[in-house]
Amino acid sequence: MDSDTTKFSGPWKKTSRTRAIRRLVIWYRRNAAVTSLVDTAASSATAAGNVAGNVVSSAGSVMTNAGSMAGSVLQPLVFDPLRRLQGGDSLLGQAAINDHERLWVAVDGMGGDHAPGAILQGCLEALQRLPLKIKFVAEPEKVLEAIKVMELKDLFEEAKAAGYLEIVHSGPSVGMDEEATAVRRKRDASVNVAMDLVKKGDALAVYSAGNSGALMASAIFRLGRLQGIDRPAIGALFPTKDPGQPVLVLDVGANMDCKPTYLHQFALLGNIYSRDVLQIKKPRVGLLNIGEESCKGNELSLQTYELLNNENRLHFKGNCEGRDVLSGHFDVVVCDGFTGNVLLKFLESVGSVLLDVLRAELPRGRRGKVGSAFLRSNLKRIKKRLDHAEHGGALLLGVNGICVIGHGSSKALSVVSALRLAHSAASHGVMEDLAKLQESPVLNIPEAAR
Numbered sequence: 001m002d003s004d005t006t007k008f009s010g011p012w013k014k015t016s017r018t019r020a021i022r023r024l025v026i027w028y029r030r031n032a033a034v035t036s037l038v039d040t041a042a043s044s045a046t047a048a049g050n051v052a053g054n055v056v057s058s059a060g061s062v063m064t065n066a067g068s069m070a071g072s073v074l075q076p077l078v079f080d081p082l083r084r085l086q087g088g089d090s091l092l093g094q095a096a097i098n099d100h101e102r103l104w105v106a107v108d109g110m111g112g113d114h115a116p117g118a119i120l121q122g123c124l125e126a127l128q129r130l131p132l133k134i135k136f137v138a139e140p141e142k143v144l145e146a147i148k149v150m151e152l153k154d155l156f157e158e159a160k161a162a163g164y165l166e167i168v169h170s171g172p173s174v175g176m177d178e179e180a181t182a183v184r185r186k187r188d189a190s191v192n193v194a195m196d197l198v199k200k201g202d203a204l205a206v207y208s209a210g211n212s213g214a215l216m217a218s219a220i221f222r223l224g225r226l227q228g229i230d231r232p233a234i235g236a237l238f239p240t241k242d243p244g245q246p247v248l249v250l251d252v253g254a255n256m257d258c259k260p261t262y263l264h265q266f267a268l269l270g271n272i273y274s275r276d277v278l279q280i281k282k283p284r285v286g287l288l289n290i291g292e293e294s295c296k297g298n299e300l301s302l303q304t305y306e307l308l309n310n311e312n313r314l315h316f317k318g319n320c321e322g323r324d325v326l327s328g329h330f331d332v333v334v335c336d337g338f339t340g341n342v343l344l345k346f347l348e349s350v351g352s353v354l355l356d357v358l359r360a361e362l363p364r365g366r367r368g369k370v371g372s373a374f375l376r377s378n379l380k381r382i383k384k385r386l387d388h389a390e391h392g393g394a395l396l397l398g399v400n401g402i403c404v405i406g407h408g409s410s411k412a413l414s415v416v417s418a419l420r421l422a423h424s425a426a427s428h429g430v431m432e433d434l435a436k437l438q439e440s441p442v443l444n445i446p447e448a449a450r
Contacts, residue, residue, distance in 0.1 A: 105419060109143065173190045208405065232397060234397075247325060249340055250269070287320060290322075
C-alpha cells in the first residue's frame with residue numbers, strides 16, 4: 001500500500017496542479033475586469049505551463065487554500081504591467097549619492113496633522129534616497145519626544161553625524177485652524193523660520209505640510225512676489241492616462257476670486273515650470289471651461305481666453321473641458337482657485353471609490369476570492385496613482401523662492417515625494433527662468449481688461 005502510494009503520488013500531484021493552474025488561468029483570462037487591467041494575460045497559460053512544476057508544492061494546498069495559492073502561485077504568472085505605473089519610490093536612491101550634489105532644503109517640521117514625527121521620518125527616508133541636506137525647523141522638545149516614540153534615534157543620529165540633517169529651533173507653530181495672518185503675530189513660528197532660511201540663502205527650497213494659508217502668507221511677506229505677478233498660485237500635478245506625463249493644474253486653492261490677468265499669469269508660471277521641471281519642450285496650455293469653443297464660458301473665461309490666445313510666450317491649445325483634464329492632451333491647465341480646489345478634492349476621492357467599486361463587482365465565491373487576492377496589489381497601486389495625497393505636494397508659484405505645500409495629512413511617503421519635487425525645482429533652474437519674467441512687464445494689456 002505504501003509502495004503504491006509512493007509510486008503514484010508524483011504523477012498525480014503533477015497532473016492535479018497543472019489542471020488547477022489551468023482552470024484558474026482560464027478564469028482569469030475570461031474575467032473582463034481582470035483582463036482590462038492586465039494586458040499580458042494572453043500569455044498566462046503558456047507561462048503557467050512553464051512554471052507549474054516550480055510553484056505548487058502539493059495539490060492539497062492548492063484546493064484548500066485558494067487565497068494563499070493566488071499569492072504564491074498565480075502572482076508569478078502575471079506579468080504585472082501595472083508595476084510600470086509606479087515609477088516613484090522604488091526607484092529612488094538606487095544609485096550612490098554624491099555628497100557634493102546634495103542641496104539644502106528647509107522643512108517646516110511642525111506643519112501637518114502628524115508633525116513632527118511623520119515629517120521627521122519622511123525626511124530621514126528622503127536623505128537616503130535623494131541628494132538633499134535638510135534643515136529641520138521645529139520645537140526641540142517635541143522632536144525629541146517624537147524620536148523616542150517612533151524609534152528614530154539611530155537614523156536621526158546617523159543623519160546628524162553625516163552632516164545631512166540640522167535641527168533649527170523655532171517657537172510655537174501656526175495651527176491648522178488658525179488664520180493665515182497668524183504668521184505676523186508668531187514671528188518665530190516654524191514656517192517663518194523656514195522661509196527666512198530660504199531668504200538668507202541657507203536653503204534653496206522650503207517644504208511645509210502645515211496651514212497652507214499661513215505658508216502662502218509667510219512666503220509673500222518674507223520672500224515677496226515676483227515682479228509682474230499679482231497673485232501666487234498653487235500648482236498641483238494630476239495623473240493622466242500616461243503615467244510618465246502628469247498635468248499641472250493651477251490654481252488649486254490660493255485665489256478663490258480671480259481676474260483674467262491672474263489666470264494669464266498662472267499660465268505663464270505653469271508654462272515655465274512644466275518646461276523646466278517636467279522637461280516638456282513645448283507645454284500645451286489649456287483653460288478649464290465648460291466647452292471647447294471659444295465662445296463658451298462665463299465672463300472670466302471669455303476674457304482669459306482672449307489674453308491667452310494672444311500670448312506668444314506659450315502654446316495655448318484652447319479650452320479644456322473637465323473630462324479632458326486627465327486625458328493627457330494638456331500639460332498645463334489654468335483655472336481659478338475655487339474651481340481648482342474642487343477639482344483637487346474630487347480627484348482625492350476617486351482612488352478609494354474606484355477600489356470599492358471594483359471590489360464590489362468582482363465575482364463571489366472561491367473564484368472571486370482568488371481573483372480578489374490576485375488583484376489586490378494592482379488595485380492598491382491604482383488607488384495610489386489616483387490619490388493626489390500620495391503625490392506629496394504642490395508648488396507655490398509666483399513668489400521669489402521655491403515653496404512646496406504638502407497635504408495636511410502627509411506621512412513619511414508623502415514627505416519623500418514632496419521633497420523630491422522640491423529638489424527637482426531647485427536643481428532645474430526654475431527661479432532663474434521665472435526671474436526673466438521681471439525683465440519686461442508680464443502683462444501688456446489695457447487697464448480696462450485688468
